[in-house]
Amino acid sequence: MKPKIKLMLSMLLVMFSAIALRAQVACEANFQWSVNPNGVYSFYDSSFTAQGYVISQYQWNFGNGYTSVVQNPTQQFTTAGTYNVCLVITSQLQGSTITCVDTVCKSIVVGCSTYIGGSFNFTVQQQTVAFSSNYSSNYPPLSYTWVFGDGASSSLPNPTHTYANQGTYQVCVTVSDSFGCSKTECKNVIIGTATCNLQAYFTSTQPGPNTLVVTSQTTGGNVASNIHVWKLNGVVLGTTTGNGSSHTFSPLPANTPDGNLQLCLRVETPNAPCQDSFCKTITICRANGEFAYNVLANDTIKFTPPANMANIYSHKWYANGNLFSTDISPKVKFSNSFVGMTICHVVSNAQVPSCKDSFCTVLQAQPCNANAQFQFLTDTNGITKFYPVTNATNWSHTWIINNDTVIQNSISPALYLSPDTYNVCHIIALNGNPNCIDTICQQVIVRNAPPCNLHITIAKSVNPNMQVLLEASAINMTGAFTYNWSNGSSTKVINVTNNYGVYCVTVTEAGSGCTATACFNYQPNAPLDTICGITFNDANGNGVLDSTESPMSIRIYINGNGQQLSVVSDSVTGEWHAYLPAGTYNVCAYVANSGTTGGWVATLPVSQNNNGLSPSACYTVNIAPNQNLCGFNFGFQNTKVTICGYVYIDVNANGVKDSTEHGIQGQAVKVGNYTVYTNTDGYYRVNIPAGTYTVNYTPISPYTGYTALPANYTIAATTIGQPYCGNNFGIQVPSGQCDVAVDLAPLSTVTPGFRAIYTIKVFNLNGYTTSGLLTFNFEPGLTFYSAAPAQSSFDNSAATVTWNVSNIAPGTYKSFTVRLNTPQNFQLGTPVFSFAEFTTNGNCTETNLNNNIDTTHQTVVASYDPNDKHVSPEGNIANNGQELAYTIRFQNTGTAPAVNVVILDTLNDNLDWSTFEFKNASHSCNIQQEGNLVSFIFSNIMLPDSLQNEAESHGFVSYKIKAQQNLPNTTRITNSAAIYFDFNEAIHTNTTLNTVDFSLSVKNVNAKQPTITVSPNPFKTYTNILVNGAEESPIEIEVRDLAGRTVVKQISESNLIQLQTLNLASGMYVYELKQNNGVIGTGKMIAQ
Template identity: 30%
Template sequence: MNWKRFYLSLSFLLAFLGSGELMAQCGNFRAYAYPDSSTCPAQSVQAYTSGGQSPYTYQWSTGATTASIATPSLGTYSVTVQDANGCTTTDTIVVNTFSLSAVSIVDASCGNNNGQIQLSVSGSGPYDLRWYTANWQYVGSGMTLANVPAGSYTVQAYDSTTQCYESQTYTVGGGNGPQATILPDTSSCPVNTLFASVSGGAASYTYHWSNGATTSSISNLAAAQNYTLVVIDPNGCADTTNYYIDTLCNQQPPCNISILMLDDSIGCPANWVHAMPSGGTSPYSYAWSNGQTTASISNLVAGFNYMVTVTDATGCTASSSYYVDTTNCNQQPSCNISILMLDDSIGCPANWVHAMPSGGTSPYSYAWSNGQTTASISNLVAGFNYMVTVTDATGCTASSSYYVDTTNCNQQPVCNMQAYTYTQGCPADTLSAYAWNGAAPYTYSWSTGLTVTTQSNRHDAYASNGAGQYSVTITDANGCIAVSSVQVNSQAPMQVGYTINDASCGQNDGAIDLTVSGGDSMYMYSWSNNVSNGWQEDQSNLAPGVYSVYVYDSSGCSVYLDSLIVNGSGTINPSMTPANCLDSLGAIALNPTGFSNPQFVWNTGDTGPNLNNLASGVYTVTITDDSCQTARTFFLDQDSSCAIMIAGRVTDNTAGGTCAQGTAEAFRLVRLQPAGIITTTNQYGYYQFTVMQTGNYTVELLPDGVSSQLCPAANISVNAANVGGYYGGNDFVVTHPPVNDLRVNLVHYSTSTPGFSLYTYVYYCNDGNTTQNATITVDYDSQLEFNTTAQNPRYNNATYYAYSNAVMTSHDAVNNNIVFTANNLGAGECGLIRIYLNTPTTVALGDQVANSVAITPISGDATPANNTDVDSLIVVGSWDPNEIVLRPTRSGDPRGQAEIFEQDDVLDYTIHFQNLGTAPAYTVVVRDTLDASFDVSSLTNLQFSHPATMTVENGNILVFTFNNINLPDADSDEPGSHGFINYSIDRDPNLPLGSVIPNKAAIYFDFNAPVITNLSEAMISAPTSTRQVELLNTSFKVFPNPSQGQYFISFEQNQTQDLHLQVYNMQGQLLLEQTQADAPTSGQMSFDLSNFPAAHYLLRINGQEQLIQKQ
């Protein structure tokens, strides 16, 4: 169950003590009416409560007084709930239909991205509509999908009022291109003139013959030569055909006459026969051995053989014969009667049986072994065998028998009943039991002594003994028994207090300090307003404003604090008008509030709160009032009317070897000089630069180390002479050598936290140019769970999603691996697999979990190093979801200070982000300023959680832009509120040992201040010449350490127990494990790492009392 929604089904009591704490009163009592979203329209609605005191009474607008009601008709339903304190609250819900239909579909003209789908939606709204390609690539949202190429598109629609979900798939056609045919002039031999015949497409065709001609016909042709014609219409649609000039003009066609002999199938022997020729040239002539010359002859003589010769119009001949056979004329028909025995399926044993014959000639007669002659007999004797013989009208007979069986008559019903238990209330005070696959009535016997018999398969009881373990035994009408138990944790209500420190003058240094007690431990925090460390308990570096927070405990209970006001000694709410490149009419308005006698000093010399008539540039203001001073800096940009667009496409035409566009080259790096701007192509191979200055530019396709640039042979020059102009068609065509090259990448979308899902993404690509069948194997940590029957409501109740032909073929829960296959993976095709792994609540904070993935076949792969990937995580209870993570890391923290080795020339970074605000984010921009030690032109393996573009500013700032991402906020859709970026980049291989490579990013959600990630620092070191294990616990000593491979462990412990030893590398892969049974209170163990390379390793020792684990 999604924990973000789970708290709505719980009631909780807020009891806060002391200054600044919030008391639970009627103002906190809420009712929520939710529809049964399994059907649309909903067939029932359920009332939930929060903030009140049980028991509750319900009053629906229909007159019903139960917590849930049926909704047989469409309309609005309201419920009023009263708790034990007399507090009342009301909520309403709309039950309505929800459907989609396409108003219009506009096909894409050949080769263009101008297709469109217009939807009509019937429901209550507001709606969330998201569009995907056939490979499940996100391409847009809303009622209209525009500017798309031909293909299949699926819209996933959600009605937030009725909570109905609908999915439909529509096809955008490719339009009709020209269809070309070459017609020869056959008056001469060999042919000397060819004519182009074209239909379809748009008129005004252009013709391109292989001899260089551009007319609709060509003459004076060379014999024994092939001529190719390409026809192109004004939309760029093309068709190709060819014609070979044959010199075999005077050869006679071959003779291929065949003769089918048809006879008189009624008479026996046959009285006539007909010769039917084919494969020749009509008309045909006939010559029979009896002198006749027609196609058919009659009055045949039995036992005689007749010959015929057929001649066609070209003189070709063929012969055949027919024999008048009398062998089978007097044979009797065969008997094929079968009998179906139908019995009395209601009684046990059966009381009657019916014989049903088929395959003979009616009418039928019946002879039973008990003397009866009808088709059915009754009053059967148990355990007796009855025989019947059936005779048809031709005298054919068949027999069958029926045994009156009593074996299964007195069998007892099979017991498949299952029992489930859970708790309700915050803190939990209600026990709920649920019976499945049983028969009413049910008897519930609780461990509290309560026993109740009811027709319902659900029963609620009060947890009368407080916290502890409760069990229930359920017995159904068939005597089937099922037992289940549930744990009731803390009975103390969760209490949240807070202290607020206001912000200084014009600064963002406010703070909120929470104090949490009661409930179940391991609290989670969800803050509003996109604060930078939203999952931590306390917040700092806050601007003046109003904040709110949800606090959750491990049972799903929650407390909500709103109106947490951080005051300040003055704030500004600036607004900016971009400069226009033609008349420089930009402006900045500070809109100050809360200052006392403020004074303003700008770097321009102005002294007011506003600046006007500005060109683009950097502007700084210092604000001084009676008590404080602060400064702000603004960058004023130019508006879009000044923008000059330079665009093109990169494609692969290895198959054709020409300059014609081929398949898209996604995520290729393209550079614009002299601006020094680098961007990437999108998934369809298109790229675009935006510049503000007119002039001459050069477009360069940066090499990727695999392909070769075919067309053009050099860079492309662009004379951008007009402000606001568009300069397109700057296309590159590349070729690839024949190569097999599969690649796989593992990305963890979230953290490993006890009780929550670990969203794991597996990206796989065919970087080669041959179609391959791939196998993807995911090995997940033994501490994690993959439940193939679990449901994730966000993704159509699927436990995993697999795209681009990938399907799950096996799951081994013992060895913790999942296998997928992706057959017919085309050149350049990529796919995605989403897997939802669960971290059980029994996993301890601080433990390490490691998952890995491999794609095969590896043999013959051009870059086998990227056929595997591994990622390890530390189990955490709270975290910052906006972060940057480094791989590989030989030791240390991949989110902080980490160690890499000299051979680690390529570094991989993943930037995670999450919308922690109170509304969807429509635009997300991530700016990653790279250290000078990185080679920007080496960027590879670009992967995004949502469609995005990437540009490079100032030669070292990566700018990732997610336009129209519509990223949900965490409160409304926690799984959907995440996003990420992944890329690989080369570092300077000549950096000395000890060099530190820093990296951090700034994340912008719409127009809010940036969220700054953690600082990742990679220090370069050399692998040690020995193997070293670190174990910091005085009761265990490892020696020698470092070692050449052989280790000894001296240990002391409180009691005799089994000791289990495991050795991991720093990527989390298990290398060695062994167990010493009944280890004494003091002694020694040993292990050998001689077969492993020199490096740091992790030693883990498990005993019954403790876990020793250190790097």
């Protein structure tokens, strides 16, 4: 029976909403979880707290003996089964001792999420069949159970079986891993005269997000009728028919993860005992940056990405290159006209860092601002009134209720609706433009409500941060209230800044259940007052923007009248604007002076400028209502000169830095008495007093011994504020030779229960494009978690990760990051050793193998500090000018992006400052050394804060330096650094410690300092060690593996020692040569 519906001309003032509310609680524990392709579970806290309560403690119990106290932990279950995972939260009412504790437990079924990949093949020789398997799993070792179809079986990985009779046999293998997962695969084997000759194969591409194109390249069988069954990560995508068939699968199944997945093809020939399978690993990335946008009322724009881009994906929205939101679907009103603005949307998967996509478009004017959204209120008499967001008179409105009641030409109709659930659709169209139309449908629930005398008011206010707030207040009743806003908020006060529209709140009194509703129509205010000006480079210091001077982009800080904000002047015009309510403000501009960017002083306004010696200047501005004041200009003069240039590989030896020739990082350039280092682009720059300087450059490691042209420059840098650039140095390298260097740096401590992170860079030092294999060897006991870019393989039992690296151009490098899981039971104090090595693919000759390997030493520690300093090796060192590798790690744990990061490092007096060499950095930085003070300046780094993007909130810099020679025994070498994030106080790192220990040294009694040549190296069967310049006495060689075990020890009467591989396993070894009880040389060698 249809409800009685009656159109009413008026409605009562007291109304209530039909939306049911939950009872008031102080805290409610809850969580969600997800699992990645490697079987690692990520748990996400989604607990609720009432207004004023803050969660002070999280206690997780994963049901497997492990616990955690972090908010969003990860856990890897080692066996399949059902686990009872519990979360206990403790929250406290701010300013009191009142606490609330709540617990929630959920059952987690851990199955075989780690799909066993691979397949098996076989060859038939008469009646003997040789089977070969290529299965893999994240949890080796694998076990095999073969059933050959004639009653025989085997447990070998690659068995051979002979059949007694001809016929067709179904052969099945069951593969199991240490996690308890298994996979069974069967194929028909034909013995005798019948032949099948069916071989499955395919190619695949991913032309766009969420799209996979497969093309069969199967041979044999019935060419036209072979049935192809496609599976991705064990899920059937579909079937195709015929060899050579191609198909596009789009969209992919909703639960398809990003990352490396198994794509498998099974081919069957109809009416014949022929089938074959083929699998391979492909990389899937469903990130999709595409979006649509709608222009709503008052030029507010709503951006909408595809529906499947929520949950695991992070979003960054840029307007003309400036980040304006990290919401999934932001709604924004820009301060300037949006027409012609370039909007870019970057989508990335935090769990698979290599998976990201971007899409950009230029916003166009949309004359159609149709928006059919609406709110509704129901009073105690059952009168429901509908409130559209768009209520201007130039729009027509149509309301459809339950598909049978139509109300036209009524902006805000009022209806009697008996208690029930209704489907209400609202259609809005622009008068005179029938194509400008919008429709929305939603459920309206009408319930009976108890009579009450509750009234609600909504007040709007603006806080000191210029946020617009709406606050709901209850009248005529006291008690505990809950709040349910139409935008989903459940607090008394909500932030609606720039999100214009109608906001309704339903308030419920907990004791009586009495409810009341009120609405507020939030629309833009009249434009605020304007203050503005120009910032410029006042090269001649006269306080005027002359025709020969250029604008500059700097940040303007404004505070006063309860406001505090900053704006950045335009980099092209120098113009800046601020929109403020009437009042009195301090308006200041500031240019940082540090390291290579020093020398700036303010020239305008002079009266606020500390007699022309300050890098900052301020105005005091009084602005009246409806007033626009401009002319608040800021001039800055650089009182020094800038000398700059590049260090690059001169591949074609023409003495000019061509566009295809790459710069070299970490090279020291001497400008007079100043030392400056090239950044990641090979660029150097130094700001120094005006004068005449000689610029010298001598290549340092890894280019020590190479020639650079020209040898030097003489520069008369006499005009202050003037840049003197183009002072480039080209390194001459031989073509057709390879020289690859590896740099390994730890980006974290090794702490139980946390991830250990490492970065590796492979540099091509010579003039020949190089490819090869990168292998990262990590400490046994750690387990692989992820890599970026994706690894070619990993083996937890062998503790290795590999990448096939191709086409490293001369003078460039490629970066790799690997994350490892540290078991919670890893013993504190355990030494951790890791190394990375690169082997070229043999298409050129390596000139120097000593730099193909880099190592790092760490110790398992109990705590993790994101801003710290690490030294390798740790602890005691020998007094022999020991080389020390330092890494300074930093993280932005604030609440906004860091614009600039500066690290100041004062080198210890027991270090040889002249041996300082830059190694690596996470971001481009400028480095300057003045005596023992080294500054690392990350300008405009825009480092995200950890709350918005934890993965990208980290950075690091690393360098190496030698200890002084002839230090006394027990000498302590300490080192620490100060890290500055913008204008915040310095964060001081821990202090590293190395102690000179004579017991680690072996006296070198051979004064001739012989030269040692190892060739070939790497070697397969043998290598020759030639010692020239040694004494005429026996030479002892001792070879150790990386665990310190002696694997070879022999004495030679000759200066030519031949070392056979014999039982040496493939890998890296360290050799030591002794003569007359003294060490005459050490080095590394690689057995293949």
